[in-house]
Amino acid sequence: MRASFLLIVLTFLYLGNLFVVARYRPWRSPAAELVDDGLVLAGALHMHTRYSDGSGDTQSLARAASKAGLDFIVITDHNTHAGYDEAGYYGDVLVLVGEERTTDAGHMLVIGARVEGGRDPGTVARLTAQGGGIAAIAHPYGRRSWEGPVPEDVRAYEVVNADNEWRDESPLTLLSSLAALPVLRDAPWNRMIARDDRAWATFDSLSILRTLVPLASVDAHAAIEIGFGKLLPFPGYESLFRGIRTHVSLASPRTGDFETDRALLLAALQEGRVHLAYDGLGETTGFRFAATPDSTGLTLSVPFAKEVITRLYRDGALWREVEGGWHGAAPPGLYRAEVYQERTRLIPWIYSGPVRIGESLPRP
Ligand SMILES: [Zn+2]
Numbered sequence: 001m002r003a004s005f006l007l008i009v010l011t012f013l014y015l016g017n018l019f020v021v022a023r024y025r026p027w028r029s030p031a032a033e034l035v036d037d038g039l040v041l042a043g044a045l046h047m048h049t050r051y052s053d054g055s056g057d058t059q060s061l062a063r064a065a066s067k068a069g070l071d072f073i074v075i076t077d078h079n080t081h082a083g084y085d086e087a088g089y090y091g092d093v094l095v096l097v098g099e100e101r102t103t104d105a106g107h108m109l110v111i112g113a114r115v116e117g118g119r120d121p122g123t124v125a126r127l128t129a130q131g132g133g134i135a136a137i138a139h140p141y142g143r144r145s146w147e148g149p150v151p152e153d154v155r156a157y158e159v160v161n162a163d164n165e166w167r168d169e170s171p172l173t174l175l176s177s178l179a180a181l182p183v184l185r186d187a188p189w190n191r192m193i194a195r196d197d198r199a200w201a202t203f204d205s206l207s208i209l210r211t212l213v214p215l216a217s218v219d220a221h222a223a224i225e226i227g228f229g230k231l232l233p234f235p236g237y238e239s240l241f242r243g244i245r246t247h248v249s250l251a252s253p254r255t256g257d258f259e260t261d262r263a264l265l266l267a268a269l270q271e272g273r274v275h276l277a278y279d280g281l282g283e284t285t286g287f288r289f290a291a292t293p294d295s296t297g298l299t300l301s302v303p304f305a306k307e308v309i310t311r312l313y314r315d316g317a318l319w320r321e322v323e324g325g326w327h328g329a330a331p332p333g334l335y336r337a338e339v340y341q342e343r344t345r346l347i348p349w350i351y352s353g354p355v356r357i358g359e360s361l362p363r364p
Pocket residue numbers: 100107138139144
């Protein structure tokens with residue numbers, strides 16, 4: 001009798017928890033309105049294999065990416081080039097292999113180049129730029145934060161790192177999210193999304209003075225140490241690949257040839273033709289933020305017109321807040337768009353890359 005009462009109470013508690021978490025289920029995109037020009041690739045950046053502290057190998061990461069619907073992934077193991085020769089096409093998934101270098105100032109991603117250079121951050125960034133690659137600051141305000149100035153040759157900056165999303169949650173939220181995972185696939189993760197204000201503030205202050213590309217990283221390991229040398233493959237690569245993406249807009253369609261497509265992808269990244277998105281909140285196909293052809297205004301398309309708030313930033317300061325999409329004249333400056341879903345709170349959904357209007361001079 002007492003046991004069945006307890007069972008009823010637990011069932012109600014569990015259902016109540018599901019109800020709370022379910023408020024963060026993904027929105028279904030109005031697919032008919034979306035324009036997919038085939039040039040935008042969805043990818044995941046910054047992940048670890050068995051060559052450092054991850055649990056999967058290149059093959060299994062590519063498979064997880066394919067299941068999650070990604071076009072590309074960038075593997076970045078700690079301080080090793082062991083996986084470099086495994087880059088290539090795995091089915092339709094373009095797999096790039098870079099490195100996460102431990103420097104004296106913090107962790108730096110090296111993408112698109114193979115460099116030595118030890119632990120000096122300036123040297124690693126310079127060699128990466130000289131090698132045609134992209135050096136990026138990893139988790140600037142994470143567990144291992146970036147200490148000191150950002151070297152001149154750094155071209156990208158992680159403003160989103162999955163590892164930061166859950167570490168600031170209370171144990172109760174984590175437990176309730178974990179309990180809901182078997183039933184709700186994406187909602188428990190969506191619930192933890194928050195804007196990293198410090199990372200964005202630093203990004204904005206730097207990007208006024210130099211070309212800097214914002215990146216969203218999954219920092220996936222699929223490995224939690226549970227003692228006795230055992231690893232729990234959690235959170236899985238695939239769930240992270242569905243949730244946090246860097247979308248890259250190519251200059252021309254991909255060809256299927258690895259070297260050609262790798263160059264197209266790196267060029268688009270270098271030029272900042274990206275948007276970062278929590279696709280677990282709803283697919284972001286059709287998102288577009290660009291200068292008008294005469295470069296006197298901006299045009300912004302978002303997948304949903306309703307229950308979406310867009311904040312437009314100019315030179316790092318909030319310039320305009322609009323509902324859904326927008327187009328209009330814009331004075332010279334460096335612009336970014338941040339799109340939020342209106343749920344129980346405003347949840348960040350899409351961050352555009354920077355778009356420059358006119359020849360706005362760097363501020364002193
Ligand atoms: Zn790191």
